[in-house]
Amino acid sequence: MRSRIILILTVFFILACSKSEENTSNLNSYLNTKEQIKKEGVIACAASDRADASISYIFYYPVPEARNIQYFETNSVSVDPNDFSQYEKVSLENEGVFNNYLGRFIRNGSNEVWSIVTYEVNNIVHVSNPIRLKNATKPTEWNNSVAIDESAELMPEFSWMDGLVRENVIYFQVITNQGGDLLSGTYTYEKMFQYYKLDNVVLNVTRETPPALQMGMNYGFTLMGVSEDNWVNLVIEKNFEAN
DSSP: OOOHHHHHHHHHHHHHHHHHHHTTBBBBEEEEOOOOEEEEEEEEEEEEESSOOOOEEEEEOOTTTTTTEEEESOSSSSOTTGGGGGEEEOEEEEEETTTTEEEEEEOOOSSOOOOEEEEEEETEEEEEEEEOOTTTTTOOEOOOOOOOEOTTTTEEEOOOOOOSSOOOEEEEEEOOTTOEEEEEEEEESSSEEEETTOTTTTOOOOOOOOOOOTTTOOOEEEEEEEEEBBEEEEEEEEEEOOO
């Protein structure tokens, strides 16, 4: 009798574990297995590739303690983006950006969907806002059209205009050194940013006070113009020499 009870409990345990593992592929079920959830806890957006609009990059900012980073998406855009039961886990290639300061998933598919990025920090699941992929209807525009005013020594001021799609509500600016390391990462509502002044910065992902620029050294400027649904309409990339 005892061995039979043990057998029944073992089978029950195996089935329960299998069911739990199966359910965690769905975002809602995965979150239901966790005690604490932080919505809007992951900064994330998406853009299409410069040359191939069927390739999308889902960018995210992982805090250093982030673990178990996952990507979920819906079957289409014709669903409620806030209904987590509509999202299924998808395994995508994941790579570092700006020498791993940011990360991005690489998605190959022309169909448009809603997507969400999650990660865990100290057993708390952080969840991004829904991201509306628009790779087919509004592919990301890539150019180098930025004005750089260097009248203030070693404190260049960058200003830009929206591209063809004028739906941007916030702008993400990154300054990098020659090695591609992120020196500063900031968000503004205005189409202007000066290194390194925070007067108009509304969100700052710079972890430490960035170094002063060095005269005659080359640096990189990257901008993302992001719409309310977290799609990147515009990417600007420009190298410059500090003066």
